[in-house]
Amino acid sequence: MRRRIIRWCGTACVAAALVAVCRGEARADNDRAPAGAAIDVLSPEQQRGMEASIDRALAWMATQQQKDGSFAGHEGGQPGITSLCIMAFLSRGHLPGRGPYGAHLNKALEFVLSCRKPDGLICKLTPGPTYGGQEDASHSGLYNHAISGLMLCEAYGTTDAEQAQRIRRAVDQAISTALKFQKERKRNTTDLGGWRYVRRTWGFDSDLSVTSWHLLFLRAAKNSGFEVPTQAVMDGLAYTKRCWDPQKQVFLYTIPVDYNLPKRACAGMGILSLSMAGEHNSPMAQEAGQWILRHSFTPYNEGHQWDRYHYGVFYCTQAMFQLGGRYWQQFFPPLVTTLLANQGRDGSWQPEARGNNAIFGNVYTTSLVVIALATPYQLLPIFQR
Numbered sequence: 001m002r003r004r005i006i007r008w009c010g011t012a013c014v015a016a017a018l019v020a021v022c023r024g025e026a027r028a029d030n031d032r033a034p035a036g037a038a039i040d041v042l043s044p045e046q047q048r049g050m051e052a053s054i055d056r057a058l059a060w061m062a063t064q065q066q067k068d069g070s071f072a073g074h075e076g077g078q079p080g081i082t083s084l085c086i087m088a089f090l091s092r093g094h095l096p097g098r099g100p101y102g103a104h105l106n107k108a109l110e111f112v113l114s115c116r117k118p119d120g121l122i123c124k125l126t127p128g129p130t131y132g133g134q135e136d137a138s139h140s141g142l143y144n145h146a147i148s149g150l151m152l153c154e155a156y157g158t159t160d161a162e163q164a165q166r167i168r169r170a171v172d173q174a175i176s177t178a179l180k181f182q183k184e185r186k187r188n189t190t191d192l193g194g195w196r197y198v199r200r201t202w203g204f205d206s207d208l209s210v211t212s213w214h215l216l217f218l219r220a221a222k223n224s225g226f227e228v229p230t231q232a233v234m235d236g237l238a239y240t241k242r243c244w245d246p247q248k249q250v251f252l253y254t255i256p257v258d259y260n261l262p263k264r265a266c267a268g269m270g271i272l273s274l275s276m277a278g279e280h281n282s283p284m285a286q287e288a289g290q291w292i293l294r295h296s297f298t299p300y301n302e303g304h305q306w307d308r309y310h311y312g313v314f315y316c317t318q319a320m321f322q323l324g325g326r327y328w329q330q331f332f333p334p335l336v337t338t339l340l341a342n343q344g345r346d347g348s349w350q351p352e353a354r355g356n357n358a359i360f361g362n363v364y365t366t367s368l369v370v371i372a373l374a375t376p377y378q379l380l381p382i383f384q385r
Contacts, residue, residue, distance in 0.1 A: 042333055053339070053343055057343070074360050083144075083148040096155065138199035142214070195379075212235055265311045271289060310352060376385075
């Protein structure tokens with residue numbers, strides 16, 4: 001058994017679409033703190049409180065595992081919710097088959113693998129022929145697919161040989177499926193390179209949210225030794241950049257950018273997607289980082305109708321960690337204070353209070369918060385700086 005942790009910026013050279021030039025910790029900007037100092041932005045008391053908070057959350061999440069191996073949540077969000085839970089445990093150093101949660105993780109992995117469709121889509125429900133709303137796989141199918149693919153890449157190398165082989169087959173097929181959906185004909189050329197829902201709806205065929213998950217999946221797959229076409233990543237990155245609004249100085253959900261209000265999650269998605277391609281501290285990323293600092297996560301679980309709080313916590317934490325330096329120093333300590341003050345007595349956090357994401361429950365939101373809080377540990381290779 002081996003833990004496959006591959007630091008992207010430790011390689012000698014990488015395809016231009018995925019990274020420009022890898023220079024370890026020596027970046028062009030001098031504002032980035034060394035990765036090892038990530039936890040040092042917290043006081044010793046905050047560090048202890050955060051670790052205890054994560055452990056309480058994981059203990060509660062373990063009680064929410066179902067007989068089939070899934071973690072509790074709306075079936076339209078499966079196996080994406082279960083995959084986020086697995087990554088939450090991995091982010092604290094728990095491994096399949098080992099330790100207090102080893103059996104939980106093995107069972108959860110088997111559930112995710114059982115959700116594969118014959119065409120390679122990783123989704124519990126079967127998408128209908130037309131768009132059926134948020135609770136239907138026609139909406140959530142590609143979210144489940146990319147999140148589960150990402151998780152399988154992060155878990156690959158932590159399991160026994162037999163399970164690793166089944167993960168490899170699933171990821172190989174999942175990559176092909178992802179590329180098929182990316183290449184579907186778009187009604188507008190501005191949507192080229194992006195991803196959207198399994199079934200088309202409204203006036204655009206790509207959005208930053210589904211696209212960001214797929215870029216994370218493809219990056220994790222590349223890190224783990226899978227074949228990922230350079231052009232697919234280049235096209236996804238180009239779409240991401242077209243979601244930039246120079247007036248608002250932030251990334252937006254779709255094109256045209258005047259369609260929607262800025263959301264914290266989308267700001268983080270843009271920064272993180274650029275980072276996945278080696279553009280760690282571009283002017284766009286810096287301006288979006290400033291925007292995030294102006295839109296804090298206090299008070300807890302509040303925002304406008306389409307601003308999902310915990311989803312934003314997850315993405316903005318990863319984004320600000322990648323930016324490092326003062327972005328991380330100013331962002332993370334107040335976030336930790338807010339999250340710890342609002343953790344439930346059982347160890348969970350509330351469901352999303354805005355939009356209609358409350359249907360996915362608080363196992364979903366708790367897993368997002370745990371991954372965010374555990375960011376300084378850098379145990380998920382995809383989010384290593």
